[in-house]
Amino acid sequence: MMDSNTKPLKNSSPPSPLKFYELLGFVGILREAPKLFLRNGKLMSSIxxxxxxxxxxxxxxxIISIKPSITDFIFKASFLTVTDxxxxxxxxxxxSLKIDLRLxxxxxxxxILTFSFTSLFFATSSILASGVTYCGKNFSVKELLSRVVKLLxxxxxxxxxxMLLHLGYCLFLTAFLVPLVVLFSPKFTLSGFSIIVLIVAVLFQAYLTVVWNLALIVSVLEEKWGIxxxxxxEQLIKGSKLRGLFLNILFGAFSVAVVYGLKKIGNIAFSGSQIVIPLLLLNSMSxxxxxSLMAYTVLYYECKETHGEELEMQGGVEYSKVNAVTPLLSSDEEC
Known part of the structure; x- marks a missing residue:
């Protein structure tokens, strides 16, 4: 049994000569995140x-449920122009069109509601599985999912x-852009200034999202939620926001590249398919x-170590950080 006062173990392997954490902290996080998958491959692959x-x-x-209604809607709409x-x-x-539209x-x-709930459930599962692995604990899939249900x-x-913060930001951005569009349209929408405003808005949202993403990690791994x-x-990320910002920019750019690439490939390899391309896009984004949640989990623990906090899991149970050479504890062992 591990004593609750035991300090987190540091990785005993020699430091990298490149010193990624000193040169560019987020690169070190990107190196650490895939190791979580490799250290607990069975659990992570199951999730x-x-x-x-x-x-x-x-x-x-x-797709199957709405396709008949959309087809029926388009078919009936085509008769509107030729009907008195x-x-x-x-x-x-x-x-009839109103009924189809409502359906x-x-x-x-x-x-959307079902998919949002499912996404949140598996996001919570990914965070908890990453935290468990980072701290050297190994749960079965059944035990992990059971814990997710309890803390969801x-x-x-x-x-x-x-989501309220995202909505507030979108409303603020709309209130800022609408007067510019009204005053300077169409020149504003075609000018380089509009592109600059859009880039600044996206970067600022990426900056704000650092705290929002980390808050989701905190709500899973600690007994805190909401405000x-x-x-x-916000307290943990002090001094490390640039690392989070770089992560957001990297994952955002990678997502755009993947979407663009899959659409190009899909239009060539699966031309006319209404199922394959959406499936590829959805699963790639997932x-x-x-x-990204695995990377933010690593960032969370790095921030805790920076602030001198213990590596703790929900319920106040503390574990030590797993080393590359340290075998994971079996699921029936207690800390």
């Missing part, structure tokens, strides 16, 4: 497979606050999101 399977099933169900507006048939078409919106709303309230509340998790994240 990955479950995530891909659930996301794919949801997407397929969504004063005839009863025109009124019937409008009524599509309703199904899409259900899909914390990241859900934090996620809700993060308290955001406050703890994998990138999972890896």
């Amino acid at each position: 990955t497979i479950l995530m891909i399977c659930f996301s794919s099933v949801l997407l397929l169900m969504n 507006k004063s005839s009863p048939e025109f009124a019937d078409l409008i009524t 599509v919106v309703g199904l899409e709303g259900i899909f 309230k914390r990241p859900f509340v934090t996620w809700f606050y993060i 308290e998790a955001l406050g703890k994240a 994998l990138i999101r999972m890896f």
